[in-house]
Amino acid sequence: MRIPVATYRIQxxxxxxxxxATAIVPYLAELGISDLYASPIFKARAGSSHGYDVVDPTQLNPELGTREDFDALVSAIHQQQMGWLQDIVPNHMAYDxxxxxxMDVLENGADSDSFDYFDIDWNHRLEDIRERVLAPLLGDFYGNCLERGDIQLAYDESGLSVNYFSLRLPVRIESYARFITHNLGQLTKxxxxxxxxxxxxxxxxxxxxxxxAEAKGRERYDQVVFVKGLLWELHEQNDAVKELFASNVQSFNGEVGHPESFNLLDSLLSEQFYRLSFWKVGAEEINYRRFFTVNELISVKVEEIKVFYKTHGLISQLVDEGIFTGVRIDHIDGLYDPATYLERLREKIGDVYITVEKILELTEDLPTAWPVQGTSGYEFLNYVNGLFCxxxxxxxxxxxxxxxxxVTAKYARLATEKKGLIIDKNLAGDVENLAQRLKRIAGQTRSGSDFTAYGLKRALSEVLALFPVYRTYTASDVVTETDQQIVRTTIAAAKQQLPLLQRELEYIEAILLRTDEEYLTDDQKAERLHFVMRMQQLTGPLMAKGIEDTLLYVYNRLLSLNEVGGNPSHFGVTLEQFHTFNEHKAQHWRHAMNTTSTHDTKRGEDVRARLNVLSEIPDAWAEHVKHWADINFKQKVRLGGRTIPDRNDEYFLYQTLVGxxxxxxxxxxxxxxxxxxxxxxxxxxxxVHTAWLRxxxxxEQGFSDFVERLLVTPESNEFLSQFKPxxxxxxxxxxxxxxSQVLIKNVAPGVLDLYQGDEFWNLSFVDPDNRRPVAYEQRLTALKQIKATLSHDPIALIDDLFATRANGNIKLFLTYQLLQARKKWVELFQQGDYEPLAVKGALQNHIIAFARRFEGQTAIAIAPRFLTSLVQPGDRPLGTAVWQDTQISLPSGLPSTWTNAITAQSLQSKETIAVGDALQHFPVALLVSS
Known part of the structure; x- marks a missing residue:
C-alpha cells in the first residue's frame, strides 16, 4: 500500500x-507534496463549482478537460513519482x-433499468407522491409557476419534455397519447x-x-425508442403533423392570465412518475433521501450490489491502471451500511490507501473494524486548534x-434546541417518514399497539435531538458496547425531558438495542433492523444541520472554536488531552490525515490562529468590543422596533473582521x-432573524448596510481608526x-494534508469563499527565491522572511522545510512512536513539545503558544531572553547532537534542551537526531 507523505487538495x-493542475505539478513536487488530492472529477452538473453534484460516475467530467488533458495530468504526476488520492461520492448524485x-426513472417508473438506483419511497403515506417521486425544484408554488407560464411542454427529436428554465424532465410514453389526440380532428381535416x-x-x-409494462430485457425500451423514432420521422416528413404538434404544444402551455388554459398541462403532469413542487415543500413532505437538506442531491442506494458495481466501475478501473493510488470517501455516515460498503470497496480496489470523511466527537473513536487507514482529519484539526485557546x-x-x-443558554441546551428546530422545519418530512415507520412497527405487537402516532413521533424527535454523536453503526442483531452506551445515555436524557412518554422511549430503546425480539417473525425483525438503519442515516444530517449549519452561527463565544467536527462548549483542549489523542492515533490510526483547512471548514486556518489570540487577552478584548459597539451604535438600522444587527450578530462580525x-x-x-x-x-x-427557508x-439588507458603514472610507472612518491598530x-x-500549527501538523502522527493555497496565509471564509482562485505563479516565484537563498544563508533568509511576514513567504518557507524533512525521514514520520515531552520552567505552559521515534531515529517538535504575555507585537519569541529557564526533558538513551531541520543549525544537549537555544533563530523547531 502506498501511504502518502503529504497530500495537496485541489478544488x-x-x-x-x-x-x-498539470501546470502546477512540478511546483507541488518541488514543494515536497507526494500525492495530489483531487475533489470529485466525475461528470457533474454543468457549471458545478465543487464536483459533488455528480450526474454520471462512469465518466470523467468533460468540463475539466478532455481525456487527453486528463492523461497529461496523470503523466505529469507519474513523472514526479507522485500519487493520486481521489475524493469519491458514493452517497448521492445530482437531481438534475x-x-x-x-431521468430514466422519471420517464419509466418501475420499468426503468435504474428504478432501484435511488433511495426513493415509492409507497409513501401521502397519496400524491405514492408511486411518484417528489421533484421539489420550483422557485415558487406549483400553481404560480404553472399559470405564469414558467413550466413549459416542448417537443423535439428526443420526444416530449417538461421544462422549467434549465430543468428538463421527461414525459412517460403513456402520456404521449393525451398529447397526440388533443385536437386530432385538426389533422383529420x-x-x-x-x-x-x-x-x-x-x-x-x-x-x-x-x-x-414489466417487459423482459430491452423489450419495453426498444418499443419506446421505436415509437419515438416513428413520431419524429412523421413530424419531420409531414407539415400537417408538425403543425398539429406545434399547435398542441401551444395549447398545453396555456395562456398567461387565463388559469383554465393550463388545465391540459396540469393533467399531463399529474400522470408523470414525478410531482413538481415548490422547493420548500421538500422540508416537510419528501419521499426520497437527500444529502442533508439539499433537494438537488438525491441519495443513491449504493448498498444494492449492482448499484455499487455500476457507480464504482470507473473508480476501480483507474485504481487498476495505477492512476488512483488512494480514495477518500465523502460522507461515509450517509450510507445505509458503512461497514459493508467499505468491505466491498476494499475487495473491489485492493490494497490502496482509503480514508473516510467522518466527524468524531472529542473522545469518540472510528469503528476499529473498518478496513480504512483513518479519517480525513477533522478531529485532528480541532485538537490542534484547541491547543491555542x-x-x-x-x-x-x-x-x-x-x-x-x-445569550444565557448553555451550549448543550442550544444544541438540543437547534436540532429540534431542524426537526420541526428543515427535516420535518424525513422525521415524519421515520415516525410513520415506527408506528407501523409498534402496531405489530401487543406491547406497542396502544402507542399513538403523536406520542411515538414526539419521543423519537426527542431522541434524535439529544443524540450525542453523528451516528451509531448497528447493522445486525449485534449492537456494540459503544453503541449500546450511546443509546442508553440518550434514552435516559430523553426520559428526563419527557416524563410522560417513558413507555414510548423504552420501546424505542428496545428497538435500537435489538432486544425483546423473541416472539417476532423474521420479517418483523428485519423491519425493526431496517428502522434502526434508517434512523442511523438520519442522525448524521440532523447533527450537521443542527450544529454545523445552525448552532455554529449562533453560539459566538469564540469563533475559532466553531469548526466542522468541533464542539465550542470545550474552551480549548489541554496539553494532556492533545498528547493522549496523538498517542492513540500513533497506535491505531497512524495514517489518518492531518488537516487544518478543507473545502468544508468554516474559516481558514489562519483566521482561527488569529482568533485564538483573543483567548489570551479577555479583558482587553472585552474593552475593545464595548468601545466599538458604542462607536457603531449610530450606524445600526432601526426598523419596526428592531435594531439591526442584534448584538450577537454584531459580535460575530467583529470577530470575523479581526480574524x-x-x-x-x-x-x-x-x-x-x-x-x-x-x-x-x-x-x-x-x-434567528432570517433563513434560507424564510x-x-x-x-439581511440592514446587516449588509451596517457592514458597509463600518468599512467605508477607511482613511477617515472612526471605527476603522480604532479597530485597525x-x-x-x-x-x-x-x-x-x-x-506552530504548521509544525504540529507536519510532525504529529498522520498524513499531512495541505489545502490549496495554504502554503500562504489562508484568511478565507466558508465556501464558496474558500474556493477562490489561487495565485500559483506568485507561490512558485517565492519558492524559487527561498530555495536560492536557503542554500547559502538560511539565517539571513529567515530575517528577511520575518521582515516581510505579511506576504506569507514565511509560512511557505516553513512548509517547504518540513515537507523536505518528511521526505527525507519517511519511515520516522509514518511509523514513528509518539512521545510527549515534559517541559520545565516558568514558561512551561507556553511550549508544546513531543518526539517521534523509530528504529534509533528521533525527531523533536517544539512549538510555542500564548505569546501575548511574552513578547511585544512584532517582536520575535526567540532566545533565552524570552524563554529564560524553560527546558525540555529528554528521554534516556538519546544522542546529544541535534540538527534543526528548519534552520540547519546544530544543537548540543544531554538530558535537557533549553527552549531558548532551540528557538534561537525561528519561533518553532524540528530537531532531528544526528
Missing part, C-alpha cells in the same frame, strides 16, 4: 481543470436533467382519415397504448459574552464585498500561532 471546477439514470401518414399516426397511438480564560469569556449579547482582515491594503475593496456576502450567509444559517430581506497586533501574534 477542480470548469475554470480550473486538468490542464491547470443531466442525470440520465434518474387536413389529411383525411385514409391518408397514409394519418393511418401511421393511428398505428403509433395503438403502439403507445399497448407498450408492455487558553482554557484558563473560559469564565471571563462566558461572562462577557452573556453580558454583551444576552480575516487582509494584510495587503489592495485586497481591502474586495474584502468588503466578501464580508457582506459572508454575513448574509451566516445569518441565514443561524436561522429569507428576511429587511434584516488592535487588529494588527492580533495578526502579529496570529502569525506565530499559524507557524
Amino acid at each position: 477542480f471546477r470548469k475554470e480550473y481543470g486538468f490542464a491547470a 436533467s443531466q442525470n440520465l439514470w434518474l 387536413a389529411l383525411g382519415r385514409h391518408h397514409p401518414d394519418f393511418v401511421k399516426l393511428l398505428g403509433i397511438l395503438y403502439l403507445i397504448k399497448n407498450i408492455p 487558553n482554557t484558563e480564560n473560559e469564565e471571563k469569556f462566558d461572562r462577557f459574552y452573556t453580558i454583551l449579547t444576552g 480575516s482582515f487582509p494584510f495587503a491594503e489592495e485586497e481591502f475593496p474586495a474584502f468588503v464585498d466578501r464580508v457582506k456576502d459572508y454575513v448574509i450567509k451566516a445569518v441565514r444559517e443561524a436561522k 429569507p428576511d430581506s429587511v434584516y 488592535f487588529q494588527a497586533k492580533i495578526a502579529e501574534y496570529g502569525i506565530f500561532n499559524s507557524l
